[in-house]
Amino acid sequence: MLINLLSDTVTKPTPAMQQAMWLAEVGDDVFREDPTVNALEAKCAAMFGHEAALFCPSGTMTNQIALKVHTRPLDEVICDEMSHMYQYEVGGYALHAGIGVKLLKGENGIINAGMVEAAIKPRYDWLPKSSLVVIENTCNKGGGGIYSLDNIRAIRQVCQKHQLALHLDGARLFNALVETGDTPAAIGAEVDSVSICLSKGLGAPVGSVLIGSQSFIAEARRVRKVMGGGMRQAGYLAAAGIYALDHHVERLREDHLHARQLAAALAEMPWVEHIRPVQTNIVIFDLKAPLTPAVFLDYLSQNGVKATVFGPQTIRFVTHLDVTAEMVGKAVEVIRSEK
Numbered sequence: 159m160l161i162n163l164l165s166d167t168v169t170k171p172t173p174a175m176q177q178a179m180w181l182a183e184v185g186d187d188v189f190r191e192d193p194t195v196n197a198l199e200a201k202c203a204a205m206f207g208h209e210a211a212l213f214c215p216s217g218t219m220t221n222q223i224a225l226k227v228h229t230r231p232l233d234e235v236i237c238d239e240m241s242h243m244y245q246y247e248v249g250g251y252a253l254h255a256g257i258g259v260k261l262l263k264g265e266n267g268i269i270n271a272g273m274v275e276a277a278i279k280p281r282y283d284w285l286p287k288s289s290l291v292v293i294e295n296t297c298n299k300g301g302g303g304i305y306s307l308d309n310i311r312a313i314r315q316v317c318q319k320h321q322l323a324l325h326l327d328g329a330r331l332f333n334a335l336v337e338t339g340d341t342p343a344a345i346g347a348e349v350d351s352v353s354i355c356l357s358k359g360l361g362a363p364v365g366s367v368l369i370g371s372q373s374f375i376a377e378a379r380r381v382r383k384v385m386g387g388g389m390r391q392a393g394y395l396a397a398a399g400i401y402a403l404d405h406h407v408e409r410l411r412e413d414h415l416h417a418r419q420l421a422a423a424l425a426e427m428p429w430v431e432h433i434r435p436v437q438t439n440i441v442i443f444d445l446k447a448p449l450t451p452a453v454f455l456d457y458l459s460q461n462g463v464k465a466t467v468f469g470p471q472t473i474r475f476v477t478h479l480d481v482t483a484e485m486v487g488k489a490v491e492v493i494r495s496e497k
């Protein structure tokens with residue numbers, strides 16, 4: 159039994175999802191003639207209370223498109239230093255949008271209105287222009303931490319006061335929503351654009367959706383095309399996304415319970431130095447020297463558990479659709495047996 163805690167991207171389509179994919183009605187989406195892609199986009203736009211949406215191959219692409227459409231070259235985006243957009247998208251903000259970044263030190267990846275306001279540059283000819291704020295909910299590198307709706311509202315007010323756009327990287331937004339009870343529409347009302355990933359905890363094999371106004375998405379569609387992201391019979395993939403949104407949101411709670419169980423076991427171990435607060439499906443912890451990530455991962459792998467290094471002394475576990483309660487029980491035993 160392999161217990162794969164590497165990432166929530168490793169999930170495979172369930173038989174019912176495969177069935178939905180196989181039965182999808184498709185067409186050429188570049189001509190906007192794929193009814194299933196159109197249905198997914200309409201569903202997502204309505205869910206977040208926005209006018210339009212765009213299906214893309216990855217969350218990197220939806221974020222990069224958002225950066226490009228919200229800014230002009232020589233602008234600056236304000237975000238936390240742990241942001242996916244800054245850390246894990248190959249520095250694409252510089253290539254695709256021609257912009258710089260102003261990094262904030264939030265609390266486990268969560269920033270607030272005061273930090274944002276202090277980071278906005280005055281308008282001088284010799285300074286980059288602050289034009290966009292990106293928040294990440296939940297924040298991956300921060301350990302899956304959640305933004306409160308009040309915090310998002312306050313950031314939104316600062317953005318409006320200074321005429322900055324606000325983009326939400328919601329790769330794992332549904333993990334946050336099942337915990338807070340906030341609705342997608344309540345979050346959607348506070349941001350100019352949202353990106354959601356269907357291929358993380360929701361369990362679809364491929365795909366992300368960018369959501370925003372009609373004019374924003376019209377431009378986003380052009381940028382998707384120039385990036386090579388215009389797909390043809392993409393309805394097979396969109397069908398998996400629709401299925402995931404209909405069937406896999408509520409069950410994210412199970413993943414969160416599993417993450418808390420793993421964290422509780424780790425908390426008892428003398429070789430664990432520190433665990434970031436566990437709010438959703440991510441457990442990030444530091445090993446106490448002399449135990450190293452290489453030795454620890456080797457021990458895990460000999461016992462059928464896969465995880466990833468997340469820093470010089472840091473390990474990340476992620477729970478998801480394909481990690482059962484039984485597997486979590488086994489992983490807890492493996493943790494307890496490490497001396």
Ligand SMILES: *Cc1c(COP(=O)(O)O)cnc(C)c1O
Binds near residue numbers: 216242296358
């Ligand atoms: C995974 C992820 C993305 C996008 O990832 P892709 O692998 O390109 O789909 C964006 N933001 C966050 C926070 C993520 O975790």
